[in-house]
Amino acid sequence: MKDDKNEILRKFGAYVKQLRNDKGMTMLDIEVITGITESSVSKIENGKKNPALTTIIKLAQGLSIAPSKLLSLFDK
Numbered sequence: 001m002k003d004d005k006n007e008i009l010r011k012f013g014a015y016v017k018q019l020r021n022d023k024g025m026t027m028l029d030i031e032v033i034t035g036i037t038e039s040s041v042s043k044i045e046n047g048k049k050n051p052a053l054t055t056i057i058k059l060a061q062g063l064s065i066a067p068s069k070l071l072s073l074f075d076k
Contacts, residue, residue, distance in 0.1 A: 006047065008074070009048070009050055012044075013044050015070070016041075016059060019065065023063060025062075033062040034061065035058070040055075
């Protein structure tokens with residue numbers, strides 16, 4: 001199960017990074033908009049941190065997308 005968790009975190013982080021890059025934003029931009037530290041954004045994007053629901057919502061707001069879009073990559 002641990003491998004599944006790590007893979008989920010890796011996929012989620014890569015998706016956050018892709019969305020951020022597609023919008024031409026830096027991690028610092030996200031920090032300024034959301035209050036999530038650049039370090040935390042980096043850890044999330046690299047699959048090293050399991051973000052809380054509130055953090056996922058803040059990330060979505062910072063990226064100007066619906067929170068459901070952040071989780072859409074797990075839709076089956």
